[in-house]
Amino acid sequence: MYVVTMASRKGGAGKSTLSILLSAMFAHANLRAVLIDCDVGQYTAHVWASQRNGAPPQVVAVEDAAELERAVARARAEQADFCIIDTPAGAAPVTDAAVLAADIVVIPTKCDVADRWAVGTTVEAVEVTGKPFLIVPTEVPARRLGIEASDLRRLRHDLADFDDVLWEGQITDRRAISYDLADGRVPSESDWGGATNKECLALWRRIMDVLQETPPPPGPA
Numbered sequence: 001m002y003v004v005t006m007a008s009r010k011g012g013a014g015k016s017t018l019s020i021l022l023s024a025m026f027a028h029a030n031l032r033a034v035l036i037d038c039d040v041g042q043y044t045a046h047v048w049a050s051q052r053n054g055a056p057p058q059v060v061a062v063e064d065a066a067e068l069e070r071a072v073a074r075a076r077a078e079q080a081d082f083c084i085i086d087t088p089a090g091a092a093p094v095t096d097a098a099v100l101a102a103d104i105v106v107i108p109t110k111c112d113v114a115d116r117w118a119v120g121t122t123v124e125a126v127e128v129t130g131k132p133f134l135i136v137p138t139e140v141p142a143r144r145l146g147i148e149a150s151d152l153r154r155l156r157h158d159l160a161d162f163d164d165v166l167w168e169g170q171i172t173d174r175r176a177i178s179y180d181l182a183d184g185r186v187p188s189e190s191d192w193g194g195a196t197n198k199e200c201l202a203l204w205r206r207i208m209d210v211l212q213e214t215p216p217p218p219g220p221a
């Protein structure tokens with residue numbers, strides 16, 4: 001079982017959205033994923049899952065680091081293929097535990113200046129563990145004629161030191177994502193051929209590359 005931890009010190013960076021989008025992708029590849037929601041007080045993923053009549057991924061809400069460790073052990077014992085951990089913003093023991101459990105840490109960031117600054121502190125906290133990580137631009141203005149928005153070019157410029165771990169793709173700012181989530185769906189279920197799903201698939205493949213895994217390719221449900 002691989003553990004993919006979503007982490008960002010910055011609130012609202014896109015951790016929960018990305019956790020849900022990625023987790024749902026595993027069912028399309030006939031793989032079993034457990035999404036562990038550590039964000040006490042919000043439990044975004046848990047609320048989303050409550051509208052899905054038990055459809056995968058399985059979502060488990062935990063309150064602290066000890067519960068998280070038990071949930072990861074349970075997922076492993078139940079032979080899940082992947083465990084995705086959504087963490088709260090800020091520094092917290094549960095996030096430290098989630099990073100320590102990770103095979104890869106995904107760090108979402110929007111293009112705002114505060115997001116760019118927060119990447120540094122998140123990366124520092126991950127680097128001390130030696131875990132591989134990938135920085136993922138989220139809620140990015142759409143490309144025009146195939147060209148990246150200036151906001152993203154600026155983000156790439158400012159994060160040039162992390163060039164090799166800054167995902168070359170983007171998750172674009174689309175209202176339809178939150179409409180899907182509000183209905184207990186994900187873009188891969190509502191519009192498999194759509195632009196958001198293409199981006200999610202590209203990110204999923206990039207994460208598999210880091211993990212050096214070649215699972216069956218996801219396909220429409």
Ligand SMILES: Nc1ncnc2c1ncn2[C@@H]1O[C@H](COP(=O)(O)OP(=O)(O)OP(=O)(O)O)[C@@H](O)[C@H]1O
Pocket residue numbers: 008010011012013014015016017018039042044087088089138139140171172173174175177178
């Ligand atoms: N690609 C996107 N397009 C449009 N809106 C997005 C996108 N990604 C995230 N958002 C929106 O940004 C807001 C914050 O996203 P999300 O809740 O995923 O962040 P978070 O990092 O989990 O926040 P928190 O730190 O509070 O847990 C939400 O309103 C979400 O709908």
Ligand SMILES: [Mg+2]
Pocket residue numbers: 015016017039042044087088
């Ligand atoms: Mg969240």
